Amino acid sequence: MKNWLLTGLLFMIVSTAFSQGKVTGTITDGTNSLPGANVVIKGSTTATSTDFDGKFTLDSQNSSGELVITYLGYNTQTVKFSVSNGATTNLGMILLESDSNQLEEIVVMGKGIIDLAKDRKTPIAVSTIKAAEIQAKIGTADITQTMVNTPSVYVAGQASGYGDSRISVRGFAQDNTAFLLNGQPINGMEDGKMYWSNWSGMSDIANAVQIQRGLGSSKLAISSVGGTVNFVTKATDKEEGGFVSTGVANDNYFKTTAAYSTGMSKSGWGTSIMLSHWQGDGYNDGTEGAGETYFISVGYKANDRHSFNFLLTGAPQEHDQNYGKKLSVYETYGRKYNNNGGVLNGEYKSAVGNYYHKPVANLNWDFDINSKSSLSTVLYASWGRGGSLGTVGSTKRTTDGYVDYDAIIAANEASASGSATFALRNSVNNHQWYGLVSNFKTNFGEYVNFNVGLDLRTYKGLHFRQINNLLGADYFLDNGNVNIPNNKIYNTYTNDRYAILTKFADVPNRYAWDYDETISYGGFFSQIEYAKDNFSSFFQGSLSSQTHNRTDRWAYLPADQDAEQVNNVGYNVKGGVSYKVEQIGSFYANAGYYSRQPYHDNIYLNFGNDVNPLTKNEKILGLELGYTYSSKLITGSINAYRTSWKDRVTTTSTEASDGVLSYKTNEGVEQLHSGIELDFVAKPTNSLSVTGFASFGDYQYVGNSVITVRDEDRNIISQDIVDVDGGKVGDAAQTSWGLGAKYEFLPRFSIDADWRNYSKLYSNVGAVKNNLELPNYDLVDAGISYKLLTGTKGLNSIAFRVNVNNVFDEIYLSELTTNVAATPTSVLVKGIDANNSGYYGYGRTWNFSVRFNF
Structure with a gap:
């Protein structure tokens, strides 16, 4: 009898300690599933990544909690869940929103130097073009071509040859627009001009291009009369x-x-x-x-x-x-x-x-x-x-x-x-x-x-x-x-x-x-x-x-x-x-x-x-x-x-x-x-x-x-x-x-x-x-x-x-x-x-x- 009581007590302790449920779901941006998204139970070390179809499965030892979902280029999403012992809770489709003009995950170096719109709560007129769009649409053109769908930006000079384009912002030529590479000025110091043939590889190395029209958010004493264009390059990737x-x-x-x-x-x-x-x-x-x-x-x-x-x-x-x-x-x-x-x-x-x-x-x-x-x-x-x-x-x-x-x-x-x-x-x-x-x-x-x-x-x-x-x-x-x-x-x-x-x-x-x-x-x-x-x-x-x-x-x-x-x-x-x-x-x-x-x-x-x-x-x-x-x-x-x-x-x-x-x-x-x-x-x-x-x-x-x-x-x-x-x-x-x-x-x-x-x-x-x-x-x-x-x-x-x-x-x-x-x-x-x-x-x-x- 004592053995039965001891066995029953031990079973109850083990069952309580290891009771668990499963949490499943699919991560999407509304258009594509997102393979490789990180899913973590908040406050724990329990984590996984989404698979080929954006799906994930996590074991939870708690009856409720929050999932923290992150994916490069998207806003972090927090989702509450609850599970019953031994049961599976399917959260269905979880939508991640693009971080639009926010570049928190893209800027991985020089964060205090690169003056982006996100760094200041007082807004400016801004448009941001990310690496995925640059790579998709650039083709044979200069990096300036990625800015053509931006208000008050005009691109000219392409017909002269590779690298000979120029842009104006709000009607001001390039010597009146400030161009920055990771926050450092790159306009010519003699005449303020830009020669895109010098930067023909920009489309390959850019993580993002942010066009700040008008006064912009740069703190430097630069000539942002028409606007400021900041090129944010790739850095050392965190993952192999x-x-x-x-x-x-x-x-x-x-x-x-x-x-x-x-x-x-x-x-x-x-x-x-x-x-x-x-x-x-x-x-x-x-x-x-x-x-x-x-x-x-x-x-x-x-x-x-x-x-x-x-x-x-x-x-x-x-x-x-x-x-x-x-x-x-x-x-x-x-x-x-x-x-x-x-x-x-x-x-x-x-x-x-x-x-x-x-x-x-x-x-x-x-x-x-x-x-x-x-x-x-x-x-x-x-x-x-x-x-x-x-x-x-x-x-x-x-x-x-x-x-x-x-x-x-x-x-x-x-x-x-x-x-x-x-x-x-x-x-x-x-x-x-x-x-x-x-x-x-x-x-x-x-x-x-x-x-x-x-x-x-x-x-x-x-x-x-x-x-x-x-x-x-x-x-x-x-x-x-x-x-x-x-x-x-x-x-x-x-x-x-x-x-x-x-x-x-x-x-x-x-x-x-x-x-x-x-x-x-x-x-x-x-x-x-x-x-x-x-x-x-x-x-x-x-x-x-x-x-x-x-x-x-x-x-x-x-x-x-x-x-x-x-x-x-x-x-x-x-x-x-x-x-x-x-x-x-x-x-x-x-x-x-x-x-x-x-x-x-x-x-x-x-x-x-x-x-x-x-x-x-x-x-x-x-x-x-x-x-x-x-x-x-x-x-x-x-x-x-x-x-x-x-x-x-x-x-x-x-x-x-x-x-x-x-x-x-x-x-x-x-x-x-x-x-x-x-x-x-x-x-x-x-x-x-x-x-x-x-x-x-x-x-x-x-x-x-x-x-x-x-x-x-x-x-x-x-x-x-x-x-x-x-x-x-x-x-x-x-x-x-x-x-x-x-x-x-x-x-x-x-x-x-x-x-x-x-x-x-x-x-x-x-x-x-x-x-x-x-x-x-x-x-x-x-x-x-x-x-x-x-x-x-x-x-x-x-x-x-x-x-x-x-x-x-x-x-x-x-x-x-x-x-x-x-x-x-x-x-x-x-x-x-x-x-x-x-x-x-x-x-x-x-x-x-x-x-x-x-």
């Missing part, structure tokens, strides 16, 4: 895995990519590597290109407080280029006509192109000081090598306009002196750039957070010309170098994208110009934000000082080679408030003022050592109002803005025959940009998602353009006042809107399409009263995606993607650089005088890719 992919496209385009990550080891180390190669003939004639991308990231998590990540990336490339032509020329030879090359030794040889290799390295340190404070620092460097290929001398052409190399070589060989009558040259633009950005963040109580930091940079640019090909001549004669009169140059130099890192002309073999520019920059920035309940407000301020030096070895004797050093100071202030109304959305208002130093190229006159005495800081005032709304069905925003840009000064100097020096100054005109933007994302059903955007802008010049000529003592000699009030700013469509949709017919099989309309696009000719308006046009892009899950748990996959851009082969003018008005006798092309010059946009193009993830 990788992928291989290949793609083909129109005009013999081919690309292969491979990547592998070791994952983070128990000792805290991890490495990720990616390599790719691309090549293609280009859409237009004579725009062939080729290049590679390399990416190496090494991470080390020393402990819970210190994390380090070293990154090295580069995108060596070479590509031939197309120039804009008169519409009458296109009518004669076709829209793809490009006469920048000819036949040399039986093969096509372009006389115009670009080549560049810019390795970029940075070291990030994230230091969690305590629960309230953190310090993030990035030390970075880049070493740009390359330039452009062009011509020097008198070009000989065939009857159909191409470069006649045979005739040129014959003329060079027949030269009595042996000097080249025509040659190919490289305009070299090398640089070294080093910088440091550091940000300290702390919380003052529950409602206030405070940031303070430093932005330090030093840049040295080296500019000269060198001979690339003598084309049968013995030498090239440079008779302009004051230090080497009648310099005979016999040596030639390659534009091979790897050799250029170390092989370029020494001083005696440089011609036309040879100068250095050194720019040192120091900036201090700070931000304070108050957020409590439904109200938030912020204030940002920054102060910066720039020092400019110039040394010219070609146009000046040694005693005069060093120009006068120039120092200037700039600042900006920004502030804003927001109020969240439950169930309705958030309202916000922001304002900012910039006093921006002139760019280096405007400080020294005529690319010489004379200092422009008339430059002054440019003034920018930005105002914006907005409203954001988010629900399970639809997320959207509407924004209104007004940005004024004034006090621009450009100056040239002229020395008359009697030695009298005069300064001709264009004191410019105020540029006023205002508009309204709308964008939304909706999901009417689990299988259908719809997106849309619209922007209605008014970009115009205000007042008069004043051209003043002064003598050396600044006395006014003459002054011409030109009325440009109301003139339209060119090179950006002032009105655009679009709709997009994605529908999943079967699990992991979907089709998507985007339609866009552009209007009120004007010629890119500067400040004029009556600008020329280009015809409106529409574009439709479409794609099909299928993902095949493989592996024992479906954690591997093979993804297939087909894109067709400009599906209906719309013929349109994407940009003009002249504004010749039509007359009754004009020959018209699409309603425009045929003497106007510019580019047609691309016709129908396609690309196909396959990617295996493991």
